[in-house]
Amino acid sequence: MSTGFSIHKMMMDRYSIAVFMMISFLVGVLNASEGDSDLHYRSCLAECEETGCVGDQCFRHCNFPSDGVLVDGPWYMKEPLYLKWKQWECESDCRYACMIDREKEREERGEEPIKYHGKWPFKRVLGIQEPASVAFSALNLAMHLHGWLSFVNLLYYNLPLNQDKKAYYEFASLCHVYAILAMNSWFWSIVFHTREVDLTESLDYSSAVALLGYSLILSILRSFNVRDEAARVMVAAPFLAFFTTHILYLNFYNLDYGWNVKVCAIMGVAQLLVWAIWAGVTRHPSRWKLWTVVFGSGLAMLLEIYDFPPHYGVFDAHSLWHGTTVPLTFLWWSFIRDDAEIRTLDFIKKIK
Structure with missing residues (x-):
């Protein structure tokens, strides 16, 4: 009797384990991207992680464990420094090679690209994961640097300064912080x-939230012409508290991509509305530049909503959104310079 019970219990245990494994597999498939559940891709990935090769392409650093020591060699055989810098571990290269190999097969059959691990199948260039986004981000950085330096040159070398050698433009310090x-x-x-x-990922999200949050504060302070320092603190304090809390939430509790997108979208739309309303009621000589930036930024946001596979494996909606902000950034800093010059000259006329 006890023997039969033991056999029955053993069978139930095995059945429970099998059911648990099946449920775990199904949950993983449901939560994954379409490409993750592709049987050919999964088979390629498993083989690559075991052998370090995909077809004729083999990855030398797949012979390295996490401590950087060669598996079949002496301790002094270290991984090259540039590979450590890129952190191109075996799993990452296997995923990339299998993804590219699988997408070639799908393309030959006339099928559309699919996502793998939540990302479109981008083609790496010089080891860069998303080359178009990197290039456009670099251009945006260059535009902000150029805009800020030209703003500084205008303020301190081309416009009059007060007795303390400070700019008359009341929003100069705010613009400096914005540039940084x-x-x-x-x-x-x-x-x-x-x-x-x-x-x-965490640093990118956090810095974007900080920029969008501060941009919203700047739009409110400039639109309502808040010049008193105490009033500025009172206006900015609740916004700063919320943005700081959100950044802490992302970094120390849950890096929730969906929630972060909603927060960033609300901040972006809010500041565009503030600038649009102000541009509509003001008689600022350069308001057309502000209108262009507002409408251009609004249209650019549609690229974030309309997601599509990367053309030529490089240009997707997100990268093109980065690209559209390059000329808008140039125009935005042009407006800031105009605003600084107009307000400074008006102030000089009043005190004479």
């Missing part, structure tokens, strides 16, 4: 799109 946050955000965008890991 903007360049910081685009720098981490370059790093993130070059190599996506948890750290670069």
